[in-house]
Amino acid sequence: MELRQQQEQLEAVTLSPRACRAAQTRGRARPETECGIRTCFQRDTDRIVYSKAFRRLKHKTQVFLQPLGDHYRTRMTHTLEVSRIARTIARALALNEDLTEAIALGHDLGHTPFGHAGERLLNELMPGGFAHYQQSLRVVDRLEKDGAGLNLTWEVRNGILNHRTSGHPATLEGNVVRLSDKIAYINHDIDDAIWGKIMKEEDLPREYTDILGNSVHERLNIMIHDIIEHSQDKPEVAMSPEREEAMHGLRRWMFDHVYHDGIAKAEEGRAQQMIEMLYGYYMAHPEELPEESHRIMEIRNETKERAVCDYIAGMTDIYAIDRFKELFIPKAWSV
Numbered sequence: 001m002e003l004r005q006q007q008e009q010l011e012a013v014t015l016s017p018r019a020c021r022a023a024q025t026r027g028r029a030r031p032e033t034e035c036g037i038r039t040c041f042q043r044d045t046d047r048i049v050y051s052k053a054f055r056r057l058k059h060k061t062q063v064f065l066q067p068l069g070d071h072y073r074t075r076m077t078h079t080l081e082v083s084r085i086a087r088t089i090a091r092a093l094a095l096n097e098d099l100t101e102a103i104a105l106g107h108d109l110g111h112t113p114f115g116h117a118g119e120r121l122l123n124e125l126m127p128g129g130f131a132h133y134q135q136s137l138r139v140v141d142r143l144e145k146d147g148a149g150l151n152l153t154w155e156v157r158n159g160i161l162n163h164r165t166s167g168h169p170a171t172l173e174g175n176v177v178r179l180s181d182k183i184a185y186i187n188h189d190i191d192d193a194i195w196g197k198i199m200k201e202e203d204l205p206r207e208y209t210d211i212l213g214n215s216v217h218e219r220l221n222i223m224i225h226d227i228i229e230h231s232q233d234k235p236e237v238a239m240s241p242e243r244e245e246a247m248h249g250l251r252r253w254m255f256d257h258v259y260h261d262g263i264a265k266a267e268e269g270r271a272q273q274m275i276e277m278l279y280g281y282y283m284a285h286p287e288e289l290p291e292e293s294h295r296i297m298e299i300r301n302e303t304k305e306r307a308v309c310d311y312i313a314g315m316t317d318i319y320a321i322d323r324f325k326e327l328f329i330p331k332a333w334s335v
Helices: 003-014 040-049 052-059 075-092 097-106 115-125 132-143 154-161 172-195 206-212 216-231 241-259 268-284 291-300 304-313 317-328
Strands: none
Touching: 040 097, 040 154, 052 075, 052 132, 052 317, 075 097, 075 172, 075 216, 097 154, 097 172, 115 268, 115 304, 132 154, 132 291, 132 304, 154 172, 172 216, 172 241, 206 216, 206 241, 216 241, 268 304, 268 317, 291 304
């Protein structure tokens, strides 16, 4: 018996009846020979971690555009924090930790340079609109591996697509990631805002901190424990009503006082102008798109607009700035 089959048998007896077992996956769009060692969800995790899109997350904005300090979060560190929170919850609830990890690591692969500022601008420019959660699925389905995609399992793809607040994942593991995403970004964005002297811990409304805790570490501990305790032996994964209401209240406060704050968002207009100019340039000069974009256009029969959008959405903050300088900033004469 192969190691993979041994792991699948172990899942059958150790996981909750409500967990998604690897042996019961709905499969992949293109059937493949199974790995002798890894389950299908472990294999998906490896494919995501070794993807180019995953590596680019380390130079993509979380909240602060191009922060100079060493300790601010990036889209990569956000992803890793979501994964750790989600795996803790999944393990405690006897859910499939491998599936949870794969969804968590892949959920933000479609994020643009400059965070949600870039997303909003591409949504205006792209015919039919743009949303990062849809782009994340597009990355794993159609863009990675020169257009072949990663051919992930149905369950991982569903979790990636439905990780947003209004999403409805088909698995409990997907719901764990959806909640963990909010827990992670609310708390680490508070931490970054305090580090950047935009706010102090005492600025947070007492009506929320009295319920959720008075420090980042305390809030993480309370919120994670609350989900586990409230979800034990239940058909859904959820927070208790009181703490969920407080979390949403704290999230609204963050939008009003941090995410839309003048300091945190001071450079957003310039970042969006860069993206708009890059989009216009490549629409006028599609021949200057990289060879990979042309191959995908041919393989997938994509429009020029789609190819330009994919290229820009995949850029890191640093690369977008470099391309802008190369295309639009005059160079000094070398005499």
